[in-house]
Amino acid sequence: MTERKCILTGDRADPDTLIRLAVGPEGQVLPDIRAKAPGRGAWIGVTRAELETALARGKLKGALARSFKDGALQIPESLPALVEDGLRKALLDRLGLEARASMLLTGSEKIDVACRKGQVQLLLHAVDAAADGNRKLDQAFRVGRDAEGTDLAGITLPVDRDALSMAMGRDNVVHIAVTDSRAASRLRAAIGRLESYLGCANGAPVHGEHDSADAPGVPD
Template sequence: MDKSERREGAGRVRRCIASGQTLPEIELLRFVACPGGWVLPDPAAKAPGRGVWVGASLAAVEQAIKKKAFARGFKREVKIAEDLIETIVLGLRRRCLDHLSFARKAGSIVLGNDMVRASLVTQKPAWRLEASDGAADGRKKLDGLCLAWGGVPTVGCFTGVEMGMALGRDVVVHAVLLPGRLADSWTADIRRLAGFVPLVPDDWPKDCP
């Protein structure tokens, strides 16, 4: 077992090299260093070799860089690319879209305004997905159904084309992710992504469910 790893209850915890805190693994991001010494994010936490863990937020990664915590964690000199944050965001976005693709194949996601509306009448989804470039009127027509469940966590940081590519359509504007194992995996990565970028556009209503 890695020295940074402990078990707490049913889940694994790791030490964040930026803060020194021991946190659940789902609240952290793993990083590795390539043979050339460049620090690379490992969102899947599967890359071989020594890894270090940092809180899944922009502030934590910036703190790790400022404190030179990566060099101490890897116990050698390392290099930080100027676009490290962008690389982290791209990797997390890719993982989240991959989760949606898996959910489609498993029948765990509902697509399209009419189907989403029908689904919201009968059950509370784990997540609601709205295309960042979708029309506000289309979202508003579903808002009431979501509020009837006390609100539904909403993601609006992917375009309709991005969601469509993940879900086997040209464009997807409205979708809901149903509760289950795949939703749990999505939740872990979308919350990591939320540490770096807003999950809904700034110009959406602040009380958007």
């Protein structure tokens, strides 16, 4: 089975678009962003606001108790923030890996040239980038992609330039151009998970039909 069900909604989705919750040795429930922690896990596919509501109303506790058949789980009040921090770290880690593999370009002038030559697969902007700088590079991106007159543009990340610079080990990273298609796909996935959780994604994950062999709330 390659899909999992959200214990809060019952919707099915690829696990890459969901968030796994795992139980630690002391019974504490923590996010397992990379889905690699040992033992059983439960999956959620909701926004941070929805998770906060479910936590406050006891719905999350009930869903986890049913999934793990354990009513004594410890759910930290900071769980929604921990999930966001984990997703943001996963994105920054991915950017760092792609940078070290020479899949990215930084610097407005270099990015502008690469965009106009059609070499850029994905264009990214820091959340605190200047609007004028974004517009110029977005236009160059459209030129290179033969998409003038469309709304094609770079993605504004929910991450500021300081965090990008630290992740990539470079000074003043404001804009990023991704020149490799596989790297672009990996980054889109990481960005999509964070944006979906923050409630600002371009599109929601597509859920499959109900499969009675994988009942809602069954941990992996």
